[in-house]
Amino acid sequence: MNALVYVLALLFILPFLAWYIVYIITVKRTKRKGKAMRLAADVSAILFIGSVHILAHSIWGGSFFWVILIIILLIAAAFTYLHYQSEEAVDVKKLLKGIWRFTFFVFMMLYFLLLLYGLISYLLSSFLG
Numbered sequence: 001m002n003a004l005v006y007v008l009a010l011l012f013i014l015p016f017l018a019w020y021i022v023y024i025i026t027v028k029r030t031k032r033k034g035k036a037m038r039l040a041a042d043v044s045a046i047l048f049i050g051s052v053h054i055l056a057h058s059i060w061g062g063s064f065f066w067v068i069l070i071i072i073l074l075i076a077a078a079f080t081y082l083h084y085q086s087e088e089a090v091d092v093k094k095l096l097k098g099i100w101r102f103t104f105f106v107f108m109m110l111y112f113l114l115l116l117y118g119l120i121s122y123l124l125s126s127f128l129g
Contacts, residue, residue, distance in 0.1 A: 012054060015047035015111065038101070045104035048111050055114040059121065075103055 011018045019040045026036035049068060056064040079099045084090055 011047055012050050015044050015051045015108075018047050019044040041101055041104045045100060045107065048104060048107040052107050052110045052114060055111065055118060059114065059118050071106065072103055075099055075106065 022043045023036045023040040026039050027033055030036065049072075053064050053068055056067075076099045079095060079102065080090065083095050083098070
C-alpha cells in the first residue's frame with residue numbers, strides 16, 4: 001500500500017513523467033504518435049490539475065480548489081459558446097474532448113509557470129533573504 005502512495009505522490013509531483021510514460025507505452029503498442037499524444041494528455045490532465053493545486057498551496061498556502069474549478073468552468077463555458085457559434089448543434093462528445101484537452105494545455109502551462117516561479121522565489125529568498 002505504501003508503494004502505491006509513493007508512486008501516486010511522484011506522479012502528482014512530476015505529472016510530465018506520467019504523460020511521458022503513457023505516451024511511450026501507447027506509441028509502442030499502436031505505432032501512432034498522434035493517438036499517443038492525445039491519450040497521454042487525456043490521462044495526465046488530472047495530474048497536472050492536482051499538481052497546480054499542490055504547487056499553489058506550497059507557494060501561497062491555502063486551498064486553490066475553487067480557483068481551479070472556476071478556471072475549468074470558464075474554459076467549459078468558452079468552449080461551449082464557441083462550439084455553438086461555429087456549428088449550432090452541440091456535439092457533446094467533441095465538446096468534452098476539446099474542453100478536457102484545452103484544460104490539459106492550460107494546466108500544463110500553469111504547472112511549469114508555478115514551478116519556475118516557486119524555484120525562482122526559493123532561490124531568491126535563500127540567497128537574498
